Amino acid sequence: MIEVKDLTKYYNKFLALDKISFKVSRGEIVGLLGPNGAGKTTTLRLLTGYLKPTSGSIKVKKYNIIDDYLKIKAIMGYLPESVPIYKNLMVYEYLSYVGAIRGIDKKNLLSKIKSVANRCQIKDILEKDIGDLSKGLLQRVGLASVLLHDPEVLILDEPTTGLDPNQILEIRDLIKEIGKKKTVILSSHILSEVEATCSRVIIINKGKIVADGTPSELKEKYLGKTIINLSLKKANFDQVKNCFQGIEEIIAINLIEEKDDTLDIELTLKNDIREKIYNIIKQRDWIILEFSKKKTSLEKIFKEITTEN
Amino acid sequence: MQRIFPICLKDLKDYFYSPIAYIIISIFILISGWFFFSTFFILNQASLRDFFELLPITMSFIVPAITMRSFSEEFSIGSYEILATFPVKLNDIIFGKFLALCCFIFFMLLPTLFFPISISFIGNLDWGPVICGYIGAFLLGISYASIGLFASSLTKNQINAFIIGSLICILLSLMDKLLLFMPESVVTFFNYLSSNFHFQNFSKGLFDIRDVIYFFSIIFIFLYATNISLSYRK
Numbered sequence: 114m115i116e117v118k119d120l121t122k123y124y125n126k127f128l129a130l131d132k133i134s135f136k137v138s139r140g141e142i143v144g145l146l147g148p149n150g151a152g153k154t155t156t157l158r159l160l161t162g163y164l165k166p167t168s169g170s171i172k173v174k175k176y177n178i179i180d181d182y183l184k185i186k187a188i189m190g191y192l193p194e195s196v197p198i199y200k201n202l203m204v205y206e207y208l209s210y211v212g213a214i215r216g217i218d219k220k221n222l223l224s225k226i227k228s229v230a231n232r233c234q235i236k237d238i239l240e241k242d243i244g245d246l247s248k249g250l251l252q253r254v255g256l257a258s259v260l261l262h263d264p265e266v267l268i269l270d271e272p273t274t275g276l277d278p279n280q281i282l283e284i285r286d287l288i289k290e291i292g293k294k295k296t297v298i299l300s301s302h303i304l305s306e307v308e309a310t311c312s313r314v315i316i317i318n319k320g321k322i323v324a325d326g327t328p329s330e331l332k333e334k335y336l337g338k339t340i341i342n343l344s345l346k347k348a349n350f351d352q353v354k355n356c357f358q359g360i361e362e363i364i365a366i367n368l369i370e371e372k373d374d375t376l377d378i379e380l381t382l383k384n385d386i387r388e389k390i391y392n393i394i395k396q397r398d399w400i401i402l403e404f405s406k407k408k409t410s411l412e413k414i415f416k417e418i419t420t421e422n
Numbered sequence: 423m424q425r426i427f428p429i430c431l432k433d434l435k436d437y438f439y440s441p442i443a444y445i446i447i448s449i450f451i452l453i454s455g456w457f458f459f460s461t462f463f464i465l466n467q468a469s470l471r472d473f474f475e476l477l478p479i480t481m482s483f484i485v486p487a488i489t490m491r492s493f494s495e496e497f498s499i500g501s502y503e504i505l506a507t508f509p510v511k512l513n514d515i516i517f518g519k520f521l522a523l524c525c526f527i528f529f530m531l532l533p534t535l536f537f538p539i540s541i542s543f544i545g546n547l548d549w550g551p552v553i554c555g556y557i558g559a560f561l562l563g564i565s566y567a568s569i570g571l572f573a574s575s576l577t578k579n580q581i582n583a584f585i586i587g588s589l590i591c592i593l594l595s596l597m598d599k600l601l602l603f604m605p606e607s608v609v610t611f612f613n614y615l616s617s618n619f620h621f622q623n624f625s626k627g628l629f630d631i632r633d634v635i636y637f638f639s640i641i642f643i644f645l646y647a648t649n650i651s652l653s654y655r656k
Binding site: 213 | 432435439499503509
């Protein structure tokens, strides 16, 4: 669907993007992740044709961004950060303006506005001034305006900044819902957001792609280790240590707490061998109080690969 | 081509939904009316000479005050980013905005028809020069609008856009008056560049195609410059 090759962008002498390449296929929700100033917005602006690349190429479907920019813009919907739309107009007026400029004919326009208003739940505010809307409603009006022409590719720059937690959840659900049928690329510096909404993550730092994959792929690749929390009754640390000694997948056994006859330990494993461990414990007469795999977050990976040097 | 009209319509709505449009139109009518009627009874002539005489100067301030928003505001609130990613050509955006300004100039000149109409009741008004003068006034207005549009495409600060636009307009308006001590050949050359020189032909009732060409050249040059300035932003 989208193919980016050796994309480079200089602002005067400042190198904002350094030869990045990636592909996005239809129906993916891709999250561009990176610290502030990493080049996320620049990448999105290049994809939408708002900026011209210094070198490199962007292809959307069969179209080239330089020669067929009108065709690409026609199948794309782009919502910049903080939804800059005209404060003087009513919501309905803005949507009809966007529809007209996108070339939707008058007969279909009304029904299209109704259907996006339903989807984004802005039916009741169609006759309000945009300037009077709250941040969350504004974001929904923005989403409605980019969905109006039924785009194949949606590009959203930090779609949840400045929203309260409830609004963030609502917008995320909306994006997921949209992503079932369309290709979505969104940028964010909030990790949990990307983890919650995206099927794939591209991490950018200082204008370069430093990681690319599904959230779980990234976790495996960059953390590699599985950490297990165990809480056992009727066991003592030495016993447990002896028991697990022979297994080569275990890198470390750490004691967290030993109180009365309960024992909390942490096992660091090369890979996930929970079954094996369970079988060993089963042979003893220890009682398992807790046996859980510690969730490793993208946060750790992100921190690791963006704070190098 | 059909994408021009939604842009034009949106800009017009934007102008007339905010009080600024009405304030600017009122100021325009007040200034031109005051200058006109304050000398009208002294001269005791049923003509619009004095109204047209000062028009280039008044418009040099009034027109950039309208046009300063065109692009500057879109830049500063960021909506230009959305506008530029619609499937429209850069020229369509520029023409759409220019067309909206032309409509605005038309609506601004419309109330001033009160002057000739009221004069025609008390004196014997020759309508020929009046109609010709109004055509000239409209051409002058829209050529200043193209200058203002260009100034507005340079910066996201509306005040700067106003100052730049006004300066260029004033320079064009006063050029023929600044040339008192110049040799004859230089004067003819700069006269041709002066908007006042061409506009005064209209106000005398002289309809010369060369004057029309002059105003259209100004419009073409500044709309083209706007295109360059916007392309440069990429």
